[in-house]
Amino acid sequence: MKKQVIIAVDGMGGDNAPVEIVRGCVQAVKDFPIQVLLVGEPTVLEKELANYEFDKNRLLVTPAMEVITNDDPPVVAIRTKKDSSMVVGLKLVKEKKASAFISAGNSGALLTGGTVLVGRIPKVERPALAPLIPHKKGFSLLLDCGANVDAKPSYLAQFAHMGSLYMEQVLNIAQPKVGLINIGTEKEKGNDLTKAAYELLEGAPIHFIGNVEARDIPSGVADVLVCDAFVGNILLKYTEGFGLSLFDIIKEELTKNFISKIAALFLKPSFKRVKDRFDYTEYGGAPLLGLQGLVVKAHGSSNSKAIYSAIKQSLHFIDQEVVEKTQNIFGE
Amino acid sequence: MKKQVIIAVDGMGGDNAPVEIVRGCVQAVKDFPIQVLLVGEPTVLEKELANYEFDKNRLLVTPAMEVITNDDPPVVAIRTKKDSSMVVGLKLVKEKKASAFISAGNSGALLTGGTVLVGRIPKVERPALAPLIPHKKGFSLLLDCGANVDAKPSYLAQFAHMGSLYMEQVLNIAQPKVGLINIGTEKEKGNDLTKAAYELLEGAPIHFIGNVEARDIPSGVADVLVCDAFVGNILLKYTEGFGLSLFDIIKEELTKNFISKIAALFLKPSFKRVKDRFDYTEYGGAPLLGLQGLVVKAHGSSNSKAIYSAIKQSLHFIDQEVVEKTQNIFGE
Numbered sequence: 001m002k003k004q005v006i007i008a009v010d011g012m013g014g015d016n017a018p019v020e021i022v023r024g025c026v027q028a029v030k031d032f033p034i035q036v037l038l039v040g041e042p043t044v045l046e047k048e049l050a051n052y053e054f055d056k057n058r059l060l061v062t063p064a065m066e067v068i069t070n071d072d073p074p075v076v077a078i079r080t081k082k083d084s085s086m087v088v089g090l091k092l093v094k095e096k097k098a099s100a101f102i103s104a105g106n107s108g109a110l111l112t113g114g115t116v117l118v119g120r121i122p123k124v125e126r127p128a129l130a131p132l133i134p135h136k137k138g139f140s141l142l143l144d145c146g147a148n149v150d151a152k153p154s155y156l157a158q159f160a161h162m163g164s165l166y167m168e169q170v171l172n173i174a175q176p177k178v179g180l181i182n183i184g185t186e187k188e189k190g191n192d193l194t195k196a197a198y199e200l201l202e203g204a205p206i207h208f209i210g211n212v213e214a215r216d217i218p219s220g221v222a223d224v225l226v227c228d229a230f231v232g233n234i235l236l237k238y239t240e241g242f243g244l245s246l247f248d249i250i251k252e253e254l255t256k257n258f259i260s261k262i263a264a265l266f267l268k269p270s271f272k273r274v275k276d277r278f279d280y281t282e283y284g285g286a287p288l289l290g291l292q293g294l295v296v297k298a299h300g301s302s303n304s305k306a307i308y309s310a311i312k313q314s315l316h317f318i319d320q321e322v323v324e325k326t327q328n329i330f331g332e
Numbered sequence: 333m334k335k336q337v338i339i340a341v342d343g344m345g346g347d348n349a350p351v352e353i354v355r356g357c358v359q360a361v362k363d364f365p366i367q368v369l370l371v372g373e374p375t376v377l378e379k380e381l382a383n384y385e386f387d388k389n390r391l392l393v394t395p396a397m398e399v400i401t402n403d404d405p406p407v408v409a410i411r412t413k414k415d416s417s418m419v420v421g422l423k424l425v426k427e428k429k430a431s432a433f434i435s436a437g438n439s440g441a442l443l444t445g446g447t448v449l450v451g452r453i454p455k456v457e458r459p460a461l462a463p464l465i466p467h468k469k470g471f472s473l474l475l476d477c478g479a480n481v482d483a484k485p486s487y488l489a490q491f492a493h494m495g496s497l498y499m500e501q502v503l504n505i506a507q508p509k510v511g512l513i514n515i516g517t518e519k520e521k522g523n524d525l526t527k528a529a530y531e532l533l534e535g536a537p538i539h540f541i542g543n544v545e546a547r548d549i550p551s552g553v554a555d556v557l558v559c560d561a562f563v564g565n566i567l568l569k570y571t572e573g574f575g576l577s578l579f580d581i582i583k584e585e586l587t588k589n590f591i592s593k594i595a596a597l598f599l600k601p602s603f604k605r606v607k608d609r610f611d612y613t614e615y616g617g618a619p620l621l622g623l624q625g626l627v628v629k630a631h632g633s634s635n636s637k638a639i640y641s642a643i644k645q646s647l648h649f650i651d652q653e654v655v656e657k658t659q660n661i662f663g664e
Contacts, residue, residue: 136577149515149523183481183565191481191562214570218577230523231566233515238546238567242574245468245550249609250582253602263598270585270592277581 004035004058005318007311008098011040012067012085013105015301021104022048024307029059031308032315037062037098040085064088067105070300074108078116086110090117093293100294100314102285104302111147114288114295121323123330124290125152128159129229129297130166131286133239134278135220141167141176144229145236146288151228153196156180157204161329162289163224164206169320170287170313179212179222181231186211193228201226243278284310292323336367337650339643340430343372344399344417345437347633353436354380356639361391363640364647369394369430372417396420399437402632406440410448418442422449425625432626432646434617436634443478446620446627453655455662456622457484460491461561461629462498463618465571466610467552473499473508476561477568478620483560485528488512489536493661494621495556496538501652502619502645511544511554513563518543525560533558575610616642624655 009025011018018040025036026049038045039062046061066084068077081087086105090113092098101118103110107129115127129146132139143159144151160178167176180201182190187198189211201208212222217235227235254264284306285298294317298310341357343350354377357368370377371394378393398416400409413419418437422445424430433450435442439461447459461478464471475491476483492510499508512533514522519530521543533540544554546567559567586596616638617630626649630642 136581181566183562183569191560194562214566214568215573217570218573228523230515230526231563234513234546234563235566235570236546237515238549238570239574241547241550242571243578246575246578246606249468250603250606253605254599256602256605260599260602263595264602266595267586267592267599270588271582273585273588274578274582 004033005315006035006037006098007314008037008039008062008089008092008101009307009311010085010089010101010103010105011038011045011061012064013103014298015104016303017104018044018048020302020304021307022052023304024302024311025059026052026054027304027308028311029054032312034058034311034315035060036311037092039064039089039092040067041065062088062092068109070106072106072109074106074112077106077109078113086113087117090114090295093118093295096293099318100296102296102298102307102310102314104285104298104300104307107297107300110295110297111288114291118291118293118295121290121292121327121330124162124326125158126155127288127290128155128162129286130163130289131236131297132283133217133225133236135218137220139283140217140220140222140225142225142227142232142236143289144227145232145286146229148228149230149233151193153193153200156193156197156226156228157200158290158330160201160204160206160208160224160226162326163226165322165325165329166287166289166317167223169322169325170316173223175207176223177209177221178206178224178226179209181214181217181225181227181235182211183213184211185213197226247275284313287317290326294318294323336365337647338367338369338430339646340369340371340394340421340424340433341639341643342417342421342433342435342437343370343377343393344396345435346630347436348635349436350376350380352634352636353639354384355636356643357391358384358386359636359640360643361386364644366390366643366647367392368643369424371396371421371424372399373397394420394424400441402438404438404441406438406444409438409441410445418445419449422446422627425450425627428625431650432628434628434630434639434642434646436617436630436632436639439629439632442627442629443620446623450623450625450627453622453624453659453662456494456658457490458487459620459622460487460494461618462495462621463568463629464615465549465557465568467550469552471615472549472552472554472557474557474559474564474568475621476559477564477618478561480560481562481565483525485525485532488525488529488558488560489532490622490662492533492536492538492540492556492558494658495558497654497657497661498619498621498649499555501654501657502648505555507539508555509541509553510538510556510558511541513546513549513557513559513567514543515545516543517545529558579607616645619649622658626650626655
């Protein structure tokens with residue numbers, strides 16, 4: 001029999017903590033044969049847990065008396081707030097007391113803490129944060145959206161590898177198509193970084209489809225999109241902002257007169273379906289790939305469904321031994 | 333009395349040449365007291381012109397027997413196709429026989445040709461291509477979207493200056509707000525390029541509002557958005573692709589059943605207004621700023637309205653002596 005999987009969850013991180021975090025964890029222990037360690041202030045978490053019925057042996061509170069807020073500077077926060085839910089949670093992974101840590105808290109602190117406390121897999125040059133971004137037919141993994149804003153070509157080649165492995169093992173996509181985000185499709189297009197990265201990707205044992213122009217990202221041409229973290233963050237945030245603004249504009253125009261208001265009422269279910277196709281909560285969080293354990297960044301405004309999905313996705317990751325497979329790819 | 337303004341237009345460039353190009357030029361000479369030189373193959377252009385009534389002294393064909401296509405490699409095309417409509421048109425600006433050249437043809441070739449044939453203003457390190465991108469309340473000038481994919485901080489500072497001048501003089505925006513596209517709002521955020529550029533922008537005599545995160549671009553926080561051409565091209569193309577895909581998704585969902593189909597019919601005018609708010613044809617083309625004359629890149633799929641608007645905007649540019657003012661800013 002396999003050992004029971006233990007997942008640590010930051011009970012204090014994100015806009016909807018602790019209410020939604022706790023609810024997501026309760027649902028997860030109901031549906032999966034796992035143990036969840038909810039990390040944070042015991043009085044706060046116990047009070048919230050009191051609202052639910054659940055198996056008390058499989059959902060436990062791990063005490064941590066401090067909280068890292070979104071205003072805390074990442075490096076300082078990780079160094080000084082030793083008893084924060086984030087630091088305590090990351091240490092559980094480091095000490096193999098948990099197989100994963102999920103947090104909706106301060107992204108920068110989680111990136112720093114993941115690298116410093118959990119540590120890189122040997123031979124992985126830099127860990128990468130890999131969220132999913134929506135396209136017409138589904139989602140693509142976009143990496144890096146983390147800290148590598150001045151990346152080297154070799155980082156991008158490793159990101160491609162790790163992203164491909166993740167999509168294959170965790171999201172069950174056979175032979176994931178890997179594209180290099182660039183300003184033209186021809187090999188010789190781009191800046192110094194992408195031109196050099198292209199050469200490396202061509203020789204890599206992945207399904208490299210070449211350069212992907214930004215205009216083609218929304219049609220879903222690639223399963224894995226590789227870029228430096230400056231470009232990744234720009235694309236990720238722009239997607240969010242652009243989607244919201246466009247829906248605002250549509251709403252404004254559709255409620256301008258009586259007839260369109262009535263017609264729009266009939267279209268509410270259709271618009272809901274459009275929005276649902278952009279719903280990240282189905283897909284859990286963004287893994288920090290390349291570490292010696294699993295660290296997952298859940299969206300800051302995660303609801304219980306997003307936390308539940310992040311836990312579910314972590315189980316695939318652990319089950320498929322992605323950390324071990326990454327180690328094998330790059331060598332010990 | 334002022335000298336009559338002469339504008340050269342590429343009669344052969346773009347998806348809708350020569351039909352839409354010719355129609356836009358005919359309309360422009362009707363509405364403005366200018367002379368237009370339509371550059372291209374005389375037989376093709378004369379045949380098209382034969383469909384219209386216009387003042388034959390103010391709309392003339394300048395012969396050019398070759399065409400640079402979108403498949404031509406830019407540098408080679410400019411060097412070898414000496415009798416192409418693009419090279420001939422750019423030379424008209426170089427030789428001061430025209431005050432502007434507008435083309436919907438090969439972007440790379442126009443960038444190369446503009447720099448090589450028309451030439452930079454002394455002290456301008458690099459010319460920048462500056463299109464407008466849509467936001468909730470209007471449009472922002474995004475630069476560079478041209479060739480500077482590996483930019484230096486000093487380039488970005490000059491782009492900010494030139495973009496600010498353009499928005500003020502040509503689009504009549506008082507004290508344009510200039511933002512640096514970045515992955516965080518704090519001064520210390522970003523990559524090596526943006527961190528160094530921030531320092532330069534802080535000291536510049538422009539209305540610098542600091543870093544702008546990509547998520548805030550669609551709300552219209554800045555009139556001028558500064559970045560390197562890699563990021564600029566990514567944002568520009570992604571905007572186009574994302575908008576199209578989202579409309580596709582909405583259309584798909586809205587036509588899924590009978591009731592929503594009927595309701596959607598009533599909303600056609602509302603959706604048209606949404607699309608119109610993204611209509612680039614109102615705003616003409618993207619100027620190539622920093623040259624010793626005006627070169628304008630019109631969208632590849634420009635219709636007559638886009639060409640007309642590009643001509644109209646060029647007149648403001650010439651009238652406001654933007655080239656001369658740019659020279660004054662950076663010194664002779």
